[in-house]
Amino acid sequence: MRVLITGASRGIGAALLQGFTARGDDAQGTARSAGDGLLPLDVTDPGSQRALADRLEGQPLDALICNAGIYPDKGQSLERGYPPEMWAETFATNVTGVFLAVQALLPNLRQGTDPRIAIISSQMASDERAPGGSYIYRASKAAALNLGRNLAVDLKSEGIAVGIYHPGWVRTDMGGESAAISVEESAQGLMARLDALGLANTGCFETWDGQPHPF
Helix, strand or coil: CCEEEEECCCCCHHHHHHHHCCCEEEEEECCCCCCCCCCCCCCCCCHHHHHHHHCCHHHHHEEECCCCCCCCCCCCCCHHHHHHHHHHHHHHHHHHHHHHHHHHHHHHHHHHCCCCECCCCHHHHHHCCCCCHHHHHHHHHHCCCCCHHHHHHHHCCCCEEEEECCCCCCCCCCCCCCCCHHEEEEEEHHHHHHHHHHHHHCCCCEEECCCCCCC
């Protein structure tokens, strides 16, 4: 399988890149700064997205994993926090960045075998799970979920499947040391979800371990 993972310099993205490579897939990852074999990509920059598309022109892609994301509003206060700049930055990364990556690499996916797109969202995207707080992150991940569901409809006729996934509460810089699972556990589960993704279940919203997630 020919796989591209955005945001692969650390955390879940790095574990996914390592996991796919270890099992023999042709896996590439991106990062804001090139190095360590990663392709340069700032998902918020349309020019950077176009440059990646130009670099990969003519190369078939079987799977795109939109993993790059940020969570800057943890612990913000309702009264004085959540500045407009934070909203703009988060949506540019977590939502627009996903769309731009799909748009830029659609020609490559059209050349792939059983092409599929995995969007890493979160349980915090769910309307049924609304405990309050983290308004920006929750809203951005809900938007990413909605984006994925609509892409699944539009791309089904082209044979491209789209899945949206909660990666688990993972021990990363974002999830914290007290989180429930390791990046390796999350990555292995997400790899299994990608393997199981097809037109029969396109538009699914699932957990890393294969459970349907409430919308």
